[in-house]
Structures are given as C-alpha cells and as structure tokens.
Amino acid sequence: RKRRSGGRGPRGGVRWMPAIRPHQVAGLRVILQKELRNSDISQLGRIVLPKKESEAYLPILTSKDGRSLRMHDLLNAQLWTFKYRYWPNNKSRMYVLENTGDYVRTHNLRVGDFIMIYKDDDKNRFVLNLSSWLLSILVILARSR
DNA sequence: GCTACATGCATTCTT
C-alpha cells in the first residue's frame, strides 16, 4: 500500500511487529502513537499529532498559541520540553508538537518509526517512548550472539 | 461528500 500525501494515519494498531514491544509498559497508560512521516523528521522540528487522541488525552488547548509540555523520555530518562499547539485547518484543528528536532536527532528517528506518548497517572506526567526499526534490528543482533 | 493529515507555500523573522 502506498500513500503519497494526506490521508489518515495508521488506525487500529501497528503495521509491523517490533522485536520488543515498548508500547506495553507497566503503570503507564498509552495515550497515542504516531508513525513518523517525512515532515515529522524534517528540519522543521515539529510532529503532527493525531487529532482524536490529542483532544481526548492531552491538555485542552483554548488558544492556538498552545502551551509548553514536558515529557519524560523512557529510553534515557531525559526530560524534554515541547510546545503543544494547534493550527486552524478547515474549520477544525491540526495538533502539532514543536521543538522536537533534538529528540528526533538524538534517537536517529526515521520514516516508519513510531513514537508513543503515555500518561503516568501516579506521577501525573507524560512519558515519551519510541519504537524504531533500527533499534529492533540491534536487539535482534544482540540476542543472536 | 467528508475528515484528518502530509506537505506546500506565503509571510515574517533573523542574520
């Protein structure tokens, strides 16, 4: 299947099975996941977020200026500060996470990789994680030795 | 026909 532009994101689950399944983490509730596209990993440093889940589980935005959002990196325990905002779009909204360039670069994210956002209800904070094709291969290679 | 969203692109800011 191919998609040149537009269209809905992946719905109802993941298209490929990673070697590890980091979206299942004890104590964390999955809020959303996003399969990264070219524009998400470009130099623009912004990631489009799925509208339905954003509106359901991320903080309500009353202004398009949005707000700052902190997320704890599950891989390296780093604390990231992003800007969470929306753009007006066809009488609706497009939700965007900005200042994501460092995160994408740090983890070498590629097209087809996934990011996952969890809510840690106990500590009342958001947690960010990824599922990367490259990382999965490394895990497989490490296990085969 | 409608919606969500990937990306195009005009405008604004920075150097």
Added chain:
DNA sequence: AGAATGCATGTAGCT
C-alpha cells in the same frame, strides 16, 4: 538571503 512560522491545499481512506 536563509530560516522559521503559520496557515492553505491536496488527497487517502472513510462513510
């Protein structure tokens, strides 16, 4: 001029 910003446009996939 080049980069960043913010909205507009085109369209895949639903319905």
